[in-house]
Amino acid sequence: MMAKKFLSSLIPGGLFFLTALVLMKGRVLVPWLPGTVQIAPGLIVAAAILLGLRFNRSRLVFAILMLAIADRSIIYFAQPGTATAKLIYNSIAILLPLNIAMLPIVKERGIITPRGLFRMSLIMLQPLAISAICLYRLSEFNAYLNHPIFRARFVERLPTAGLPPPVAAAMLLSLILIVYGLARRKGPLERGLAWAWVIVCYTLITRSTPPVSTFFFCTAGLLLIVSVIEASYVMAFRDELTGLPARRSLNEFIVRVGNHYSLAMVDIDFFKKVNDKHGHDVGDQVLAMVASKLAKTGGGGKAFRYGGEEFTLVFPAKTVDEAIPYLEELRSEIESSPFTIRSRSRPRKKPRKLTPGKATGKRLSVTVSMGVAERGGQHGKPRDVLKAADKALYRAKKGGRNRVCT
Numbered sequence: 353m354m355a356k357k358f359l360s361s362l363i364p365g366g367l368f369f370l371t372a373l374v375l376m377k378g379r380v381l382v383p384w385l386p387g388t389v390q391i392a393p394g395l396i397v398a399a400a401i402l403l404g405l406r407f408n409r410s411r412l413v414f415a416i417l418m419l420a421i422a423d424r425s426i427i428y429f430a431q432p433g434t435a436t437a438k439l440i441y442n443s444i445a446i447l448l449p450l451n452i453a454m455l456p457i458v459k460e461r462g463i464i465t466p467r468g469l470f471r472m473s474l475i476m477l478q479p480l481a482i483s484a485i486c487l488y489r490l491s492e493f494n495a496y497l498n499h500p501i502f503r504a505r506f507v508e509r510l511p512t513a514g515l516p517p518p519v520a521a522a523m524l525l526s527l528i529l530i531v532y533g534l535a536r537r538k539g540p541l542e543r544g545l546a547w548a549w550v551i552v553c554y555t556l557i558t559r560s561t562p563p564v565s566t567f568f569f570c571t572a573g574l575l576l577i578v579s580v581i582e583a584s585y586v587m588a589f590r591d592e593l594t595g596l597p598a599r600r601s602l603n604e605f606i607v608r609v610g611n612h613y614s615l616a617m618v619d620i621d622f623f624k625k626v627n628d629k630h631g632h633d634v635g636d637q638v639l640a641m642v643a644s645k646l647a648k649t650g651g652g653g654k655a656f657r658y659g660g661e662e663f664t665l666v667f668p669a670k671t672v673d674e675a676i677p678y679l680e681e682l683r684s685e686i687e688s689s690p691f692t693i694r695s696r697s698r699p700r701k702k703p704r705k706l707t708p709g710k711a712t713g714k715r716l717s718v719t720v721s722m723g724v725a726e727r728g729g730q731h732g733k734p735r736d737v738l739k740a741a742d743k744a745l746y747r748a749k750k751g752g753r754n755r756v757c758t
Contacts, residue, residue, distance in 0.1 A: 364544075364575065364578055364579075364582070365543055365544055365546065365547025365548075365550075365575055365579070366547065368547065368551075368571055368574070368575045368578075369547060369550060369551055369554075369571070369575075372551070372567070372568060372571040376564065376567065376568075381567070385563050385564075385567060386563055388563075388567070389562070389563040389566040389567055389570065392566075392567075392570045393420060393423060393566060393569075393570055393573075396416065396570055396573040396574055396577065397416055397417075397420050397573070399577055400412050400413060400415075400416035400573065400576065400577055401413055401416070403577060403580055403581075404416075404463060404580075405463065407580065407584055408460060408462060408463075409460065409541070409580050409583075410460055410461060410462055410463045410468050410471070411455045411458070411460060411541065411545070412541070412576055412577070412580050413463055414451075414455065414471060414472070414475060415452060415455055415545065415548065415573075415576055416573050416576065417472075417475060418448060418451050418452065418475060419448075419548075419552070419569045419572055419573050420569075420573075421475075421478075421479055422444045422448050422569065423562075423565065423566050423569045425440055425444060425479065425482075426440065426441065426444065426561070426562060426565055427562045427566070429486075430561075436486055439482070439485065439486060440482060440486070441556075441559075442515070442516055442518075442519055443482045443485075444556065445515060445519045445522070445523070445556040446518060446519055446522040447478055447522075448552055448556070449522065449523050449526035449549060449552055449553055449556070450522055450525065450526045450529070451475070451478075452526070452545060452548055452549045452552060453525075453526035453527070453529035453530045453533065453549055454529060455533075455545050456529075456530065456533025456534060456536070456537060456541075456542040456545045456546065457529065457532065457533045457536065458471075515556075515557065519556075523553055523557075526549065526553075530545075530546050530549050533545070533546070534546055539583055539586070540579045540580075540582035540583040540586060541576075541579045541580060541583045543579065544575055544576050544578070544579025544580075544582075545576065545579070547572075547575055548572040548573075548575055548576055551568055551569075551571055551572040551575070552568075552569070552572055554568070555568040555569065588600055589601045591643075591657035593636060593639060593640065593643075593657075594639055594640055594643035594644075594657050595643065595647075596643050596646070596647060596655050596656055596657045596663070597654075597655075597656045597657070598656065598657055599656065599657070599658055599659060601656060602656040602658065602664055602666070603734075605654065605656070605666060606666060606734045606737075607734065609666060609668045610668070610669070611727060611728070612668075612669050612670075612727065612728070613666055613667060613668045613669065613670065613726070613727055613737075614666075614667045614670050614671060614672050614674070614675040614724055614725070614726045614727075615664065615665070615666050615667075615724065615725055615726075615727070615737050615738065615741050616653075616664065616665040616666075616667075616675065616679055616722050616723065616724040616725075616741060616756075617658070617662060617663075617664055617722065617723045617724075617738075617741040617742050617744070617745040618642075618646065618662065618663040618664070618665060618720050618721075618722050618745075619661060619662050619663075619720060619721050619722075619745055619749065620638060620639070620642055620661040620718065620719075620720055621718075621719045621720060621721055621749075621753040621754060622753075623635065623638070623660075623661035626638055626716070630693060630716070634693055634716075637691075638691065638716070638718055639661065641689065641691060641718065642663070642686060642718065642720065643655070643657065643663065645682060645685055645686050645689065646663055646665060646682065649665055649678060649682050650678045650681065651667055651670060651674070651675060651677075651678035652667060652668055652669075652670070653665045653666065653667045653675070653678055654666050654667075654668075664738075664741075665679070665682075671726055672724055672725065672726040672758055675724055676724065676756060676758070679722050679724060679756045680756055682720075683719075683720055683722060683754065683755070683756060686718060686719065686720050687717075687718070687719050687754060689718070690715065691715065691716045691717075691718050692714070692715055692716070693714045693715075693716055719753060719754035720754070721745060721748040721749045721753045721754060721755060721756075721757075722744075722745065722748060722755070722756040722757070723741045723742060723743065723744025723745030723746065723747065723748050723756075723757050723758075724741055724744055724756065724757075724758055725737050725740035725741040725743075725744055725758070744757045744758055745757070
């Protein structure tokens with residue numbers, strides 16, 4: 353499981369970064385690089401804006417705008433060997449990693465909204481501030497970047513290829529922010545932003561110049577677009593509350609699984625009463641608890657969130673008679689699992705030292721009813737198997753609930 357999580361964290365960001373390095377180090381793209389970097393940035397910006405507006409992904413739009421501004425600034429204003437170039441490059445090396453590192457932490461707040469426009473204004477103010485420094489305080493700012501106050505030993509030892517200490521310190525701070533953001537959220541977009549940060553820092557630390565810097569910025573932008581598409585896929589095919597695959601995943605799975613399988617419909621008994629009496633927060637906790645049990649079903653059973661309080665279990669290559677023992681074991685385990693409603697006086701966080709005494713909170717009995725059917729005979733199509741399992745579930749509820757019926 354740990355290996356699977358590690359590999360998923362490397363895809364697609366790690367592959368994008370590795371591919372970009374191989375193509376650049378192997379000089380594979382050298383003949384096509386000038387033409388590619390003339391076309392690619394505009395296409396990536398346009399695609400990001402369209403996706404961001406369509407799927408309300410403001411963080412994608414903001415990240416792409418930051419990359420585009422940094423790229424154009426290096427191309428048009430950072431002429432090698434000038435004091436202005438040094439200021440612009442160092443300013444980008446400070447601001448761009450920090451800005452990208454902040455995005456995994458902030459929430460989506462839209463683009464054409466008060467908060468979205470406020471964030472957009474903050475992004476646009478940064479190049480304006482750098483332009484003002486170039487006009488009025490250029491020499492002072494460059495001297496400030498090498499001020500002795502920043503020459504801490506741990507900062508000077510950072511692998512930043514001779515960049516000024518404030519740049520190294522900013523990159524270190526952005527690394528801390530990236531790690532913190534990934535600890536809070538581990539979605540595809542957050543992973544994409546983390547890898548985009550890696551690509552950006554590599555570009556700046558190696559002091560890449562156009563067209564190489566443009567190529568790496570485009571790689572980071574393309575990675576973010578792919579991450580948004582991946583996040584949209586996850587939202588469509590996985591239930592956010594329970595973590596189980598959603599109904600669309602079920603429809604695809606039963607098409608792939610073949611002609612020999614059993615399918616069980618699972619319904620939480622009296623779930624509406626739980627919501628009405630204890631509130632939807634408790635109802636969500638009950639759903640999550642039942643889902644965690646379903647995910648551990650034996651016999652090769654694969655669990656799905658069907659909708660509402662209903663779940664589906666599919667047993668590939670198993671008959672009804674072979675699946676029933678696993679369903680009975682699951683039903684018994686859910687019935688015997690303690691579920692305590694959180695008391696209002698109970699602290700949100702678990703205390704370091706537990707004191708023995710009477711447990712706070714009310715116990716809630718949770719049971720499930722199940723109906724199972726097998727593909728074959730009259731149930732030749734997936735929808736026929738679903739209907740048969742649903743009818744069996746109705747018989748289980750009609751017969752007193754907390755049971756398995758065929």
